[in-house]
Amino acid sequence: MIGLADCNNFFVSCERSINPDLENKAVVVLSNNDGCVVARSNEAKALGIRMGQPAFEIRELIEKQKVIALSGNHLLYRDISLRVHDIFRRYVPEAIDYSVDESFLDVSGIPVSSLEAIGKAIYSTCLQEMHIPVTIGFSHSKTLAKIATEFCKKNTIPVGILDADKDIEDIINSLPINDLWGIGRRTVKKLFLWGVRTIGDFARLDKNFVRKNLGINGERTWLEIHKTPCIELNHVNRTLQDSISETRTFPEDITDYDYIRARIVIYATDCARKLRMMRGKCKSIGVFLRTNPFHAQPKLIKPEGIIELRHPTSDTSEIVSAALIVLDEIFISRMPFKRAGVWLSEISADIPEVGSLFDNSKNLEEINRKKSLMRVLDNINSVIGNKKLGLASQIVKITRGHNDGYSSSFQAPQR
Template identity: 40%
Template sequence: MYGLADCNNFFVSCERVFAPRLEGIPVVVLSNNDGCVISRSNEAKAIGIRMGQPLFQASPLIRRHGVQVLSSNYALYSDMSHRVMTTLRSLVPAAEVYSIDEAFLDLSGIPTGELSALGRRIASTVRRHTGIPVSIGTAPSKTLAKIASKLCKQYPKLHDSCLMYRPEDIAKVLRTFPVQDIWGIGRRHGPMLRGAGILTAGQFVQAREEWIRHRMGVAGLRTWKELRGEPCIGFEHTPPAKQQICTSRSFAAEATDPDDLRRAVALFTAQCAEKLRRQGSVCSEVQVFIATNRHRPELPQQYANRILSPPTPTDSTLELTVLAERALRSIFTPGFGYKKAGVILSGIGPRAAVQTSLFDPSDRGRQTRLMKALDQVNGRFGRHTLVTAAQGFDPVKTNRNHVSPNYTTSWDELPEIKV
């Protein structure tokens, strides 16, 4: 059996841990630059604020209902996620972190009759240790466990734990569960299935296996089997290496100066390279993209990107920064105001598998030692203590007008208790 622990309205819940005054009132957390809504309390959902809705569109509802608006505080959310995952690992045989607010639980060997109570115990323990509410869904496959966790949020009488294993119970749930909400269906297959008259998960599992394979391939067939109670997605005890690494950011104001964009792209490249080294990988492709503000149609619009490859797959910040700067120069067009930029590393593989060329212009051993020293300095004294000259020390300017303190990651912002 598989479990899924899903933190409820995670970013909002993190804020409420340190600000109890936010309990019971509508709260939203915004994306970078306070652009769009990325987390909503149940109260905010009830008044009609949509996920991903731009702040300017939601402003009338926010003013009318006195919604508390907060800027994203990813340092806080990451630390709280680590605390939740650590607690989960102490309660089950193994936990597989799926995202910042979700983890699959390995419940094999535990008697079925004990799983519902175990789910409630896990939810109450996580809430007691971290302050974060979680929903525990338990089922014979990961995809069904995802559905079970959603039911927890819809039906409070389940008390944060939904065990779904009997075929008749599964069939009853799938009969009305929207097909577009199935894990693994996504935006690509959802419209196709609805166009074929398949609107619910129940209709999906009744489709012929050959039709599913022909229209959706192996991935769709795997989802189809998972919904029928046949586990096809194994439990990963160690997270797989990322096959693509991206760092992107929206700017506080449209960037027209190429030097500002160059510094931002250099910073994004350094952050990507750090993640690449952390997982012991190298990349063979660097993509840089820049985009204007699509919410301002009265301004000239452009989206441009360029992909370049190093002579040898690398994890060196210096080599990748040179490529990223070259790519940026080739796509930057004067006269446009760019609102967003990003760097994507792809063609990722293990560092140990790299075969260098006899004519490689770089000293690989020296680059490796230099990057190791860079990571050690920044790990000990704080991120961006040691940087490349291209990125400089000035941070990318962003709008964070409603940000909360870093309660758990900064000595200067620890909560204060007045007695």
């Protein structure tokens, strides 16, 4: 059997976890530029608000205070996501993170009779520790686990086990074909033409017909519904990017070393935070500067440099120090720069340090102490809002009074 743990209305649940006043109210979270709805509470769903609905269409509901609309706080969501995924891992041998709010649970070897208890333990721990409601479904394949979870959510059951053939048949006959995982909108249209309305209808199609008309992916889904697991997720490799970068154009040409130095600190800090979010560590840190291509100069000047560390790190202060060493190497005085950036590469998974025979324990203690410090930094930032807490070396920029998208988080210079 395989399980799927899926957080309910995840972004809204995250907002409620830090603001209990939102409980039992219609709440929606809007996309980055407040353009459209990306998450809805059950109360908002009951008002008929659709996923992806443009915000202006529900403006009246918002103005009449029937709906609370929030701008997304994705740092918070990411942080809660990591912790919820950690909770899943406490209860099963392996959990494969599928998305920000979903994990497949590998429960192979665990008797079916124990699954309900495992599911309930995950459910109540997520609720108690993180205030996040989760739905968990178990079945014979990932697709059937998805179906089990979907069914439970519709019926507000926290844990469901879809095992017996009769139960599978009943449930797939009750769910519309649009709810089938891995079947896109275009395929749904095709299936509609063939008279397929429910997942059960799809399962009753001939396998060869499915293969011929929907290809290998359609066939895989068909097999999964017939209890033959064949969809693999290599998610671990997908989460770790090859490199992370932060680059910005300055509001004007800048020759001032202090200003550029403060920018580099900010970009390096942001890169380090992203690195920790994907649980990686990096070995190389690069910095570049670039002059303005539109201003009269003999040619575009783009000094850059890379520093390679002896040991990979995800520590902000180490990454910032390394970036500043590179900056000092490449900075050209009196040269007007218009753009700068930091990038991290040679990224690998950050596996917890356990210490070897040759490590001295003081060193290990120091590494773990720094890691705790970074965790505290990330946690505070995710609760109080975007990047408010940082390194003191960022502060130089406040005295310059420039605004290129970062200064807004530092409104009080005295701070």
